[in-house]
Amino acid sequence: MPPKARAAGKGKAPAKRKLAEEFPPGEILTDTAKKSWKLGAPIGQGGFGLLYLASDDASKAVGADAPYVVKVEPSDNGPLFSELKFYMRAAKPELIGAWIKSRKLKYLGVPKYWGSGLHEKGGKRYRFMVMDRFGTDLQKKFEQGGKRFPRKLVLQLGLKLLDILEYIHAHEYVHADIKASNLLLSHKNPNQVYLVDYGLAYRFSPDGVPKEYKEDPKRCHDGTIEFTSIDAHKGVTPSRRGDLEILGYCMIQWLCGRLPWEDKLQDPVYVRDSKLRCRDNIRDFMKSCFTTGSEPGEMAKFMEEVKSLGYTDKPDYQKLRGTLLQGLKSIGATDDDKLDFSVSVNGASPSAAKVRPLKMRPLQPSVICLPVESGFEFKNACTRSKTNCAG
Incomplete structure (x- = not known):
């Protein structure tokens, strides 16, 4: 059977892992x-x-x-x-x-x-x-706000994450597990956000030589299933375009509250096929998440830009920033370096549609991947546990 999906930011260690014993204060x-x-x-x-x-x-x-x-x-x-x-x-x-x-x-x-x-x-x-040391994570903020972030905030978070991703990509790594529970506010400055948990970070270009595209059934569905990239669903090692795809899914969920495939997270093949359909028709993807006429145009443009990237392509980070900045301009806002989580701020989220699953039309045949035991744990989207750095 396919692996059972875990909730974002939650999980248990596989049984074969040893847990750390608690040290006394003063160690x-x-x-x-x-x-x-x-x-x-x-x-x-x-x-x-x-x-x-x-x-x-x-x-x-x-x-x-x-x-x-x-x-x-x-x-x-x-x-x-x-x-x-x-x-x-x-x-x-x-x-x-x-x-x-x-x-x-x-x-x-x-x-x-x-x-x-x-x-x-x-x-x-x-x-x-x-x-x-850091403060609270954004998953808690997301749930406290009724699973909605204001549009201005989402675009600001996207800009900060583009800065982060450009840096780690320039240092030959991709993160591969971007999500709200891995975004922590600064302990001293609540207007600063940090991307943590590099347990899945992958050196995609050691010494400047990019890894080749290769599908591997043993690696299928690595990451957090609701956000992981299509490449990861196919068992391909993480890439820069994969990080940006994950970021796009996160921003859309923060705006509308729920992604179209969240009704069947226990079925990774269904999730993968739903994402493929969304990539093939981004306009329908937006319509499935938002009420007619309220679709954020910058999100469609962002996803189209990600769609155009080849596996080894270097993203145009400045163009992606420009897309998000244009979104801020369209709601009369600017990136003022203040992260306001209240839903009443300027540029509140577009009205969310009742997210509907995409119609399932047959796709080209592909390998269906079940979890494969590797070393200490099962390599799938659902076995990684999270560590919260909140103080």
């Missing part, structure tokens, strides 16, 4: 640069590890205002190791700072990597990574 971890980090209270738990408040001042207790978090998991688990490879290559503070300066940005929503290492306790080994 000292030493990273590979011999810098000490003092743990405070645990503030979150993912499927495989724990998050702790942390400080680089070991002389006093870690307070509630601690600026860092430490993610800890047993060393023989895989998710944090995968994230670390991305952070160590692409998220060092000096790299991010240089990009911000060269692009004249106010900030970049990529978490900074501050250190990592191994820690032994009770005869067990743990891997840890030190990151910035």
Whole structure:
């Protein structure tokens, strides 16, 4: 049977994963640069590890205002190791700072990597990574707002994510799991948003050589099923166009509340085929999400631009920004760097249609992929658990 879909941002660790044991406040971890980090209270738990408040001042207790978090998991688990490879290559503070300066940005929503290492306790080994501390995630905000974001806010989020994606793509990586639960507000500035959780991040172009397009049944449906790209449904390794496709699905869901294939998330083949139909007829896709006459034109243009990209093509990020900026202009708004989640702000969401499933016409025959066990876990959209970095 096809895998059962999980709700966004939720999940459990596969049984074969070991869970991290809780450390007492005051535990000292030493990273590979011999810098000490003092743990405070645990503030979150993912499927495989724990998050702790942390400080680089070991002389006093870690307070509630601690600026860092430490993610800890047993060393023989895989998710944090995968994230670390991305952070160590692409998220060092000096790299991010240089990009911000060269692009004249106010900030970049990529978490900074501050250190990592191994820690032994009770005869067990743990891997840890030190990151910035963040606030609440956007999935909570989305649900609190009745599963709607104002149109102005959605376009602003899209612009911030284009900045983020251009940066990580320029550093040879794609994210592959963009969604509201992986977008966190800054702990100190609620008008800044960060893309977190690089457990599925993929180095699509090592040393500048792009990966070739190749469908693989063992990889089918990786990611979060309601948002994952058509390529991922076919088992193709993640790409830049896939990240932008996922972003498009997110923005449309934030505007209308529900994507047309959310009625059968337990059936990944149905979800894949629905997305194929939406890509083939973007106008009908918009009509299935919004009431007649209220379709946001910028979203259709955005999806058309993504549709035009080849697997190895470099996206025209500036053109995509221009499309979203034109959407802001059409509602008399600008990107004023203020993220207002209230539905009464200027440029509220277009009236959402009662989202209807697309009519199912026969597609060309293709491989139907069932989950295939690989290593410790089943490789499908539904087995990854999430770690919330909220403080």
